[in-house]
Amino acid sequence: MIAVAELRKLPAFVRRDFLVFMSYRMAFVTDLIFIGAQALLFSFLARIVDPGRLPDYGAGAVGYLEFVMIGVVVSAVATLLLQSVATAIRNEQMIGTLEALLTSPTSPVTIQAGSIAFDALFVPIRMAVLLVATAIVFGLHLDAGGILPAMVVFAAFVPFVWGLGLVGAGGTLTFRRGGGIAAASMTVLALLSGAFFPLELLPQWLQTLAAVNPLAIALDAIREALIGGAGWSAIRGDVLALVPLSAVAMLAGAAAFRAALARELRNGTLGLY
Amino acid sequence: MAAVAVRDLSRCFGAVEALRGVSLTVAPGEIHAVLGPNGAGKTTLLRVLSGLAEPTAGVADILGRRASPGRERRGAVGLVPSGDRSFYERISALENLMFFARLWGLAARPARVRAQAVLEAVGLQEAARRPVNTFSHGMQKRLSFARALLTEPPVLLVDEATHDLDPAAATQVRALATERAEAGAAIVWATQRIEELPGFAGNVTVLQRGAVCFSGSVTALTAVAGADRHLLGFARGALAARAELEAALGASRLEPARDGDPDHAVLVLAPGMPLGRAIAALEQAGATVLSCRDERPPIERAFLAVTGGRAA
DSSP: OHHHHHHTTHHHHHHHHHHHHHTOHHHHHHHHHHHHHHHHHHHHHHTTSOGGGSOOOSSSSOOHHHHHHHHHHHHHHHHHHHHHHHHHHHHHHHHTOHHHHHTSSOOHHHHHHHHHHHHHHHHHHHHHHHHHHHHHHHTOOOOGGGHHHHHHHHHHHHHHHHHHHHHHHHHHHHHSOOHHHHHHHHHHHHHTTTSSSOGGGSOHHHHHHHTTOHHHHHHHHHHHHHTTOOOHHHHHHHHHHHHHHHHHHHHHHHHHHHHHHHHHHHHTOTTOO | OOSEEEEEEEEEETTEEEEEEEEEEEOTTOEEEEEOOTTSSHHHHHHHHTTSSOOSEEEEEETTEEOSSOHHHHTTEEEEOSSSOOSOTTSBHHHHHHHHHHHTTOOHHHHHHHHHHHHHHTTOGGGTTSBGGGOOHHHHHHHHHHHHTTTOOSEEEEESTTTTOOHHHHHHHHHHHHHHHHTTOEEEEEESOGGGOTTTOSEEEEEETTEEEEEEEHHHHHHTTOSOEEEEEEOTTGGGGHHHHHHHHTTOEEEEOTTOOTTEEEEEOOTTOOHHHHHHHHHHTTOOEEEEEESSOHHHHHHHHHTTTOOO
């Protein structure tokens, strides 16, 4: 019953953040311009990349724009969600609302989840729109049949980002800084993910590390689905590899966040920034 | 049963003892003032009571339940924090209150109805749809009060609610607290505005450097003020004959005024000496008294007496 009652509070967070988001209309416009500029940039870069050096996802020759736009979208979603999770509580602390939230009968877990709920919904939608728009404008060859399997892979990957973000959130609560650590972690993960270039270009020892990088696993599976039209059987192995990694990240993140929160309450420093 | 019961409560921040063995009880329907200068520990006490900080030692019970950062107890407490920054400033007052009402478990429609009701109760219904960042300091205080009233909590913790408010706004905010107390809520009212206590709070706990230096009724605190002291203004040159005037006063005496005015003096009345008789004695001794007022309000003198003379 308590879990249901807590879940019912999440739409209130989404509404709040939607209203705040809508109050920054220029930011919304500049965001769209930035996304469009990124797509344009990679369309020019695609002209100088030899498609022969790109992996074959079972669909014959792959264009660089197909390859890289999936990388851009997935890594951008991961980065934005990670930042959002890592800094959500800190943001409440900075604007002075955290203590008001904590004096309500709402669990810190709900506050944390609620504070990123809007981003968790909006960021993937925004990036999906970017991908579709790019596909239409630049004529990308994506397989519509791969959309559902790609979403399943993405859903298996998101808890990993969330867990990593919670570790960052714990660090941020404790040290009042931590967004940078989260961003640095994501940069390393993105570098070893093959988001922008094939993993085969990396030295062998980095390729070994990349093999256990959840972002690389997710990206490869999503490309298999969207570019190669791979079905459920082809992505099953990737999903099974992602689930335990995500579970470990979530457990570690929840433990780190709870410990940091308990420490702040014990010290009475939660409202300090 | 006391609504709030605090026993031997201590709270340390590293080597700093913010609270040292504080005890107090607040009954339902009572406004209990926690008075003290800056850094006395008032806010720390309220943070412990609201579950935002754990005590280092001692206990704090709210409605018979131990104060700890638990969700159940938090629902029984309404907190009006001291600062303005506790709202989402880019969205409206109504949306803010609806959001917090949802956190208290109200469904969307009842949350809207309740938010509108409390906005009306604090006189902000006209500004309900304005973003909070357009609110004045006094309006934000009233909005804080509105949020604390969302669930009509049996315990209301109010931290410096009238600090920096103009007299009209301060009166409005105190009236809101009185209204809640009359409805049966226990109010813990932290303040350094001692002049607002008479006629408002029933009991008072005075904190000084984290420890209780007075606990009792506001009337009892006023009685601590001791001898009455009045600032007298004399006709020019009347105080030249100071020795004769003091002789006429008997056990009462004249002291130099702090303002340095040579025609001002503080009349310190002997116990039991009526003010009128003392002034009549001065007039008979040849001095013309042009004005007379309390040197400090009795409550202020009492506060200085119990805190060892450190001004609030």
